[in-house]
Amino acid sequence: MPDRPAYLRIADTLRDQIRAGTYPQGSRLPTMTELCASHGVSEIVVRQAIALLRGEGLIETRRGGGTIVKVSPPARRVAMDRYRAVTRPLAVPATTFTHDQRIGWxxxxxxxxxTRTNADxxxxxxxxxPTGVELLxxxxxxxxxxxxxxxxxxxxxxxxxxxxxxxxxxxEPWPGGTLAQLEYLGHPPTRVEEAVRSRMPTPEEADTLHISSGVPVLAITRRMISLARVMEVCREIVIPADRVVLDYSIDL
Structure with a gap:
């Protein structure tokens, strides 16, 4: 087998060093000149390696600040029982989002x-x-x-x-969120369904959520059902994948 291309070998080395803590989060990688000298390659090869790691979301390049190991906050763990947490009597205003984020109001x-629209x-x-039914x-x-x-x-x-x-x-914001709103309307949810997939963010999503290059999102389609009627469809909930861990449990 032929040797791996030089830019892949350099990316492998830097990736391993980042994960091992040689270059911790927030630290600066060696300069382009230093990397070229230490690996005995041209600047083009180093730029290819840096572009690969940037695409993986491991590093970011700042104008005038060099190449920095991206700081990733610990991912939040989100469990399905958060829906139960905000349907109980609340001493202070909260929603599933404030519960997930562990923040106050x-x-x-x-x-x-x-906007008002019609169902596709x-x-x-x-x-x-039926198709065409009016929705908020x-x-x-x-x-x-x-x-x-x-x-x-x-x-x-x-x-x-x-x-x-x-x-x-x-x-808005309405204490209790959509769950409380449906209860106010006389249709308290009795079932919540979620379907989760991963994809790359759209340019608008990446800009809105300040998502680094190479980081995918979790896209969640949700339905809230009251008895036999679907009362809410969420298409979609979009969360950067490096900020959350979805926890699911099943009682057997």
């Missing part, structure tokens, strides 16, 4: 945009309703301590929410 901010074929299937579309950007952490686009049947406080964006 004053550290929580929610940017929102509301996929939404109609998720709602188990709500796009949220969730902030914790001033930093954007999550995007959510959810839909509610207009015949249920129209002309109610739930359709008023000025009422």
């Amino acid at each position: 004053s550290d929580y901010r929610l940017d929102r945009r509301y 074929a996929e939404l109609a299937s998720l709602f188990e309703l 579309r709500r796009r949220f950007v969730f902030f914790a301590r001033g930093e954007p952490q999550q995007i959510s686009v959810n839909y509610l049947p207009w015949d249920v929410v129209g002309d109610t406080p739930v359709a008023d964006p000025e009422r």
